[in-house]
Amino acid sequence: MHGKYHVRTTINGEAVEFLCEPRQSLLECLRDILGLTGSKEGCNDGNCGACTVILDGRIVNSCLVLGAEADGADITTIEGVARGSRLHPVQRAFLEQAALQCGVCTPGLIVAAKALLEAEAQPSEERIRFWLANNLCRCTGYDKIVRAVQQAAHEMQEVNR
Ligand code: FES
Numbered sequence: 001m002h003g004k005y006h007v008r009t010t011i012n013g014e015a016v017e018f019l020c021e022p023r024q025s026l027l028e029c030l031r032d033i034l035g036l037t038g039s040k041e042g043c044n045d046g047n048c049g050a051c052t053v054i055l056d057g058r059i060v061n062s063c064l065v066l067g068a069e070a071d072g073a074d075i076t077t078i079e080g081v082a083r084g085s086r087l088h089p090v091q092r093a094f095l096e097q098a099a100l101q102c103g104v105c106t107p108g109l110i111v112a113a114k115a116l117l118e119a120e121a122q123p124s125e126e127r128i129r130f131w132l133a134n135n136l137c138r139c140t141g142y143d144k145i146v147r148a149v150q151q152a153a154h155e156m157q158e159v160n161r
């Protein structure tokens with residue numbers, strides 16, 4: 001039996017501490033220890049993006065990060081994207097464009113798209129498709145997802161004018 005790591009992080013703006021085993025991924029820690037089940041486990045090997053979170057400003061597959069590596073990090077998960085009951089423009093656009101079906105890919109796509117629009121206000125369609133290339137969707141078809149990101153980009157620009 002290995003000892004446990006004491007991890008101190010900030011998750012969605014709040015200081016969070018937890019104990020995890022050395023082998024546990026950040027995704028397992030989020031879901032199984034902290035009850036943050038919005039991040040999904042699709043493949044658990046870095047190929048689908050369903051587990052995407054923002055870690056110190058970079059999007060990562062949380063199934064490929066050890067929980068222990070999150071010590072000292074600042075993390076945003078899908079649970080931190082809305083402001084109370086106010087959905088983020090990307091979330092609203094996904095609903096309005098019907099850019100989801102089963103929803104397994106949706107949290108990862110929304111987190112990744114939010115990170116894109118915070119880094120680049122007016123990404124081209126090509127850029128959106130490239131940025132989201134790690135986020136696989138088996139149901140919806142990517143056109144609606146891209147349209148949703150374009151809609152959110154437009155709305156966010158209007159608000160910032
Ligand atoms: S569950 Fe992490 S990339 Fe698929």
Ligand code: FES
Pocket residue numbers: 099100101102103104105106136137138139140
């Ligand atoms: S909505 Fe089902 S995988 Fe994307």
